[in-house]
Amino acid sequence: MTTTPDLRTAVGPRGRPQGPDPALARRQSGARAVYELLRGHIIDGTLVPGERLTEPVLAGRLGVSRTPVREALRLLQAEALVVELPTGGVRVAPLDVADARRVYEVRARLEGLLARDACERAWPDDVARLARLVTLMDAVRDHEDEVLRIGAQFHGEIEALADNRWCSALLRQIRGHVDRYRALAARGRVGTTDHVDEHRAVADAVARGDAVAAEAAMITHIDRSAALADQALRAPTDPAVTPTTGAAPTDAATTDES
């Protein structure tokens, strides 16, 4: 591991060639790119939990100066993907399987709140779109990957409907950690039993405009996912660090055994 690719080959010297928004392109440069890269590597396990990250080494490896590296590390620290050492400096946040449950609990509440908010803002065509996703999911219920993909869409739809930036911002942080634990477990082997029904329960509640039920259904759904994930994390292999080679999800709507 720790074979972090050169940043220049990863994002180019000055952002992507086709930046739709110049301001975004500007933000994509340097520090932001380092942040995204490191974040992905922490999530997918390329950077091993507990590993010390030193600024000069990262800077040299990525072909940039310490300044953007430092900034990226601060962002990762704010997100708790790296933890500070008593003497200064940081290391990759350790993975504690027992903590996975906690992460899921928080995620469940935040997504539950999103479902509640979505209830109050959903228009008929939104409801129809959700229902369509559930139908779609039902149609492919034996293909786990497809179920997961549609599930991600479903959650993304709910989040968009809720339009709650506070929830979304916090959720994004939590999602990074959720994705870490998912990468740790054997990919895909989390089971999707009852996924269709659980999503349908949420969709139905939203359709009825029943905010309380929607929130409860979402929490139940994610709690069950948490139980599956917990099982997958404890059962298969030793609890030691087991980085997978799976793709590195980096942003919203990627988290999904949901």
Next chain:
Amino acid sequence: MTTTPDLRTAVGPRGRPQGPDPALARRQSGARAVYELLRGHIIDGTLVPGERLTEPVLAGRLGVSRTPVREALRLLQAEALVVELPTGGVRVAPLDVADARRVYEVRARLEGLLARDACERAWPDDVARLARLVTLMDAVRDHEDEVLRIGAQFHGEIEALADNRWCSALLRQIRGHVDRYRALAARGRVGTTDHVDEHRAVADAVARGDAVAAEAAMITHIDRSAALADQALRAPTDPAVTPTTGAAPTDAATTDES
């Protein structure tokens, strides 16, 4: 406004004289101190919502270089207390009274989860301590300040019991925003009706070990506080920026109309 005191007079040239933990003292230096200072000023309204914050100006005013200022701004940005401008740079996050409700909603769920977790970890003496706080609160129920102070203690106790670092970390971020809205409203004039009973409901649920009830009671409690805060924010004065001169709360357990 914008009469930010010199950082050197605020924290001294190299941390406080009596740092109990040298590592902490080290972190307290420079960037961290700038962060805390700016955070406090944003929360208490000294830094006006929407105000542009430029690195050279802040650096000069605080007597440090741009480097620690920059780092502090990044932390504040991660916390959404400042927002980035399209052209780069940041401004103090605008205050939207309609958004206060959203912030409280999130806080309610997080604290609700803390209450739930506290249930599963509370020992008899913990339960007794919570009950004592409720009794104390009841005894001073006519003194709003005292009620708020004890309320803060109560919430701190729950948080400590829950021992859920994920929740606590997210809650800290949310609390900064809650405190901002509280500073915007007339201090103390939020009303504390039924505070005692609401806290008692939480304490009783914890005593019974009824996690579901504890979570629900906490959510109800904070939702009611939210309604009071919302009322205070909309009613008294114009919705324009109205910084108060009240003390600047800077960390956990300071948030309380709870």
Next chain:
DNA sequence: TCGCCCACACCTGTATACAAGTGCGCAGTC
């Protein structure tokens, strides 16, 4: 052979220097 002490190498934190992009203002012109 074990323990202690010193010195080095390293790393963080801060300051300063440099380059590039952007917005604003002023002057000139129609």
Next chain:
DNA sequence: GACTGCGCACTTGTATACAGGTGTGGGCGA
């Protein structure tokens, strides 16, 4: 008088230089 074009000043982002502190490893002495 209004519009347009140019130029300046400012700001951010990055790189580099410098100082302070810490941990480690080797050497020396008991």
